[in-house]
Amino acid sequence: MTEPVLSVRDLKVEFPTRRGILTAVDGVSFDIAPGEILGVVGESGAGKSITGTAIIGLIEPPGRIAAGEVMLRGLRIDALSGEAMRKIRGKRIGMVFQDPLTSLNPLYRIGEQLIETITTHLNLSGAQARTRALELLAEVGIPAPETRIDNYPHQFSGGMRQRVVLALALAAEPELVIADEPTTALDVSVQAQIIALLKRLCRQHGAAVMLITHDMGVIAETADRVAVMYAGRIVEVGPVRDVITAPLHPYTKGLMGSIPSLTGETDRLTQIPGSMPRLTAIPSGCAFHPRCPRAFVPCPTFRPELQNEAKSQVACWLYQPFPVTAGALP
Amino acid sequence: MLAFIIRRLLQAIVVMLTVALIAFTLFRFVGDPVNQMVGIETSAEERAQLRQDLGLNDPVVFQFVRFIGNAARLNFGSSYQFKTPVIDLIADRLPATLELAFVSALFSLLVGIPMGVYTALHQRSILSNVFLAASLIGISLPTFLIGILLIFLFPVTLHILPSFGRGDVVHIGFWSTGLLTASGLKALVLPAVTLGLFQMTLIMRLVRGEMLEVLRTDYIKFARARGLSDRAVNFGHALKNTLVPVMTIAGLQLGSIIAFALITESVFQWPGMGLLFLRAVQNVDIPIMSAYLLLVALIFVIINLTVDLLYAVVDPRIRIDARTA
Ligand SMILES: Nc1ncnc2c1ncn2[C@@H]1O[C@H](COP(=O)(O)OP(=O)(O)O)[C@@H](O)[C@H]1O
Ligand SMILES: [Mg+2]
16 A cells, blocks of 8 residues: 555644543644645544644644644654744645635735745746746636735635635645645535546646545545544544444444435434533444443443554444453443 | 816815804804803893994805804904904914924834834734734723823923923914924923823834735735845835725824823923913803814815825825826
């Protein structure tokens, strides 16, 4: 197998607060192969954005990566100096945020923002950078780039702005693009266009994608593999077809229940009762056990690790022999 | 853009008319102008004649219109105390006040903005906390107290810098400037610091607050994610966005600096309009008072207008909205 573009091992992100240390991401591991699109799903607050932010090295202090490592093509990047990491951001890892309306600085023309990104990372003159900016704008489907390049962000619609954001993320040909809910803030009518564009561009540029979303429909159409997060942990990861048609983890099954068109089943439309725990009160053992319809003896006590199961990996005691220690059983 | 300017101009005119009404009321109805102008031994006929000559028997509306017409031609009548045209008195004092206000504003911006940026970027540093603590003192001490403390410290104890007056001035046309002589510059230091200190702390806190806000925005996060250098993010992006609202406030502050110059001028016996106005108040010299009122209002309005226009130049969103409006 080829070396993964991104390899995350046992990543743990903590936020010290007055009420103690909150662990927003707790022992997350996954790989992304070159050119692969990894979907990351989970309810809001599951730690998806924090995982992406940690990879690109932008966790706001006092938050910090407390353990684990992030490898970019074999280079460990989580412990790099600020300046070395800055050279990777935008150049080797591009990022797209949720809200295109607020991702662009309102006081600068989009051309200025593109050119500054290009000249930061590539050794080009101002004129060459402008040519490249025009190419990028044309590539992301902005009509009449020669005139639009001198417009300000507020002169673009939401969908157009997200195209500009994509152009910015791809400006220096990154190997990996982290897209954090890139369409959540957009009109439903343009969501599909932007996702299709993201997919096409990344294929053409050979960039791998970490696509964070809570929209299973988007994952089904776009991703090669999918990782399901719950309360700061990955509970299941596998090829997108397998996870969608034959989910293993009870949480994943519940999530799939919310897209009947994909599973073809209507009787499982019921949402999972309850809500995700707060970071201050993560249940012991498997964090999902209080909401799990199939929780049993080991779940409240022992934390399951990801184990291979069919073509996927799942962290659930239903699929692995559970430890029996006298003291731990009720 | 033109519509925007016209709208702002109309607003400015309304403000000026309102102030003119107040100034006129002051002039016409506080005390009796005739009694102020004549001596004890003036006869009743002479007084009636003067009243007629001054047009004080005309309907009030006429008088108001005439007042505005005169004011527009800078004719504010004669001072009761000095018996000379008010406009000459003011023209004589205006340069002193404007130079003081300008230097104070410059001081407050040049010191306040860097301090605000520093405290926003290095929130936890010791120096930031020192700045913030010091700014609390600056905000809570009254201006005259700061002035007196400075006089006590520099001229009285250390025997440097003059404690009052404007030093030597050079006349350039009608303008008298203290900026071109050593003694003039020295004399400017303490009054300018006194007057600017409050604004400086205000600007520092404003810049700090705005900048912290801007640093939390998505576009700053995205700028970092694009790999821009800290310098480009902090000064190219964050500072520019911070200064847009700061500019408005700083502009308005310039107006209040001119108004507040009154206190500083009296502490340092600075020969400006403020001092003239204070004397006028003591002597019920109404023409000077109403002229001062109109002039300060005019300066406020002009500054406001300039700030609005500058704002439109800097912020493309307003520029476009204004164009389509
Ligand atoms: N600066 C912070 N301080 C404390 N907790 C934080 C901070 N940022 C995020 N969190 C918490 O981390 C958890 C994961 O957040 P996030 O990754 O944004 O979730 P999502 O999966 O919806 O993207 C949330 O519970 C959130 O409250
Ligand atoms: Mg999120």
